[in-house]
Amino acid sequence: MTGPTDPATPTATSAPSAPEAREPVTGTPDQATALAPADGAARTRRIRRIRRIRRALTAVAVLAAGAIAMAALDSGTRHGYLDPRAADPFGSRAVAELLKERGVTTRVVTTAREAADAAGPRTTLLVTDPDRLGATQRDVIRSAIDLSGGRTVLLAPSSHSLSDLSPGVHTAGDAGTNRPDPGCTLPAATSAGRADTGGGLTYTTALPRATACYPSGGHPTLLVLPTGPTGGDTVLLGSDAILLNESLADEGNASLALQLLGSRPDLVWYLPSLADSDPDTAPSEEDQGLLDLIPAGWSWALLQLFVAAALAALWRARRLGPLVTEKLPVVIRASEATEGRARLYRKADARDRAATVLRTATRERLATLLGVPHTQAHDPAALAPAVSARLTGEPRDVTALLFGTTPSDDAALVALADHLDALEREVRTS
Structure with a gap:
């Protein structure tokens, strides 16, 4: 057999x-x-496999470097809420660009001392988050208000900071979400007309010569108070909506923002940092989610990396087709x-x-x-x-x-x- x-x-x-x-x-x-040709063929396949892996790793490295570079560039234009350098919906780059066209120079500062040193009779000092300031920082800003002779704009200050920054003014409650009429003779308000000042706070005061505008529920959402002996004034704005990119074009928001911030040739845009925060009122890291801790721009980088990985997987995936000899x-x-x-x-x-x-x-x-x-x-x-x-x-x-x-x-x-x-x-x- x-x-x-x-x-x-x-x-x-x-x-x-x-x-x-x-x-x-x-x-x-x-x-x-x-066996000799078999060993040679195996060596050739191994070399080809190594080359393919190197090419794939090189492509991934290039994509990662590009994503990191784009994130770094993007993070330079996305700085956060009410930042004049941020072009996202909640930034304020649009109003800063309009002010620049009108000859107003905008300077961004992050500490109370920088803000006080930059304040003067030819400047408008904008404090974007007064309630974040600690007691020492509030005293520094108050001294600048009294001595600078310029304009100070406080965005949505509550009773926590009003006692130090604007004595004699108190909060009257929350404003409605409507867009009220000016209801006053302030030139900036009458020329702007209806504006998006609702959705924030309303104020009440017994101080003389105070100009109250845009009433909601019988109380103004905008107060203009003369301060100091040198002709300066303080503007209390109960809502920050008129400065946001997403709402600047609504109603008379742009006109009101330009007139409030552009009355002087220099604008000091004060974004309080963590160093200026009051420990009792500063947001705790425990209250922040994981996404809140990611720097601006990196979320887009992660999305780009995910898309690149998906495309690479589709590119290198095995494709089913007819059998070949x-x-x-x-x-x-x-x-x-x-x-x-x-x-x-x-x-x-x-x-x-x-x-x-x-x-x-x-x-x-x-x-x-x-x-x-x-x-x-x-x-x-x-x-x-x-x-x-x-x-x-x-x-x-x-x-x-x-x-x-x-x-x-x-x-x-x-x-x-x-x-x-x-x-x-x-x-x-x-």
């Missing part, structure tokens, strides 16, 4: 003697010739593959697996010779009678031979292979 046509099927010669099984497989000259780098003879498989079985002491493979291959070939359907090739009730009918001579237990138990030792495995070979040869010749 010749060896089974299946390369994975061991034959009787697949079970070598014990000394031979213990010898390392060094390979014949033909095997060495076949591929020329193998080396061809190995079936006898060599069979011998190698047999040595592995011998090393693992897998007589059960070897016997199963031998019997399975023999049953399939016998079924083909006898015309037994392939689906019944492994059914003893269908295959054994067909085989027995083709045999002559002494009766034999075909079922035990084709579907029997596992050989107990290597000699029994060799004997099984011989018997299967003889059985198939007799069926072929009958």
Whole structure:
């Protein structure tokens, strides 16, 4: 009987003697010739794989560098709420640009001392968040209000800061969300008309010469108070909506903002920093979410990185398509593959697996010779009678031979292979 046509099927010669099984497989000259191109092909594939990985890493690095650069550039124009450098909806870059066109120079400061030093008779000092200031900072700003002789604009100060920054003024409650009429003779208000001063605070005062505008619920949302002996004044604005980019074009917001902030040639835009915060009123880090702690601009960078990663995954993903033939780098003879498989079985002491493979291959070939359907090739009730009918001579237990138990030792495995070979040869010749 010749060896089974299946390369994975061991034959009787697949079970070598014990000394031979213990010898390392060094390979014949033909095997060495076949393995040399195989090693070269493997090395070539490895080099190509490394090059692909390097190209992918280079592309990712370039995308990451671009995203970081864009985030850095973007963070230079996104500074936060009411920042004159911020172009987002809640920044104030639009009003700063309009003031610049009218010859007003805007300077941004972040500490009370800088704001007080910059204040003067030709300046307008805008304090964007008076309630954030500590007691010391409020005293510094109050001194600047009294001595500078310029204009000071306080955005939405509450009772927390009014007692120090504008004594004699008190909050009267929350303003409605409507856009009230001026209701006063202040030139800036009458020329602007209706403005978006609602949604903030209203004030009340008994101070003389106070000008009250844009009433809501009977109380003004805008107060103009003369301060100091040098002709300065203080403007209390209950809402900051007229300065935001998103609402500057509504109603008379732009006109009112330009007139309140552009009455002097210099504008000092004071954005209180954490150093100027009152510990009792400063926002706690515990109250801030994770997204609040991310610097402006980095959210866009993360989004860009996610999109780049998704595109790279689509680019490098395996695409399903029709099967194509591929020329193998080396061809190995079936006898060599069979011998190698047999040595592995011998090393693992897998007589059960070897016997199963031998019997399975023999049953399939016998079924083909006898015309037994392939689906019944492994059914003893269908295959054994067909085989027995083709045999002559002494009766034999075909079922035990084709579907029997596992050989107990290597000699029994060799004997099984011989018997299967003889059985198939007799069926072929009958």
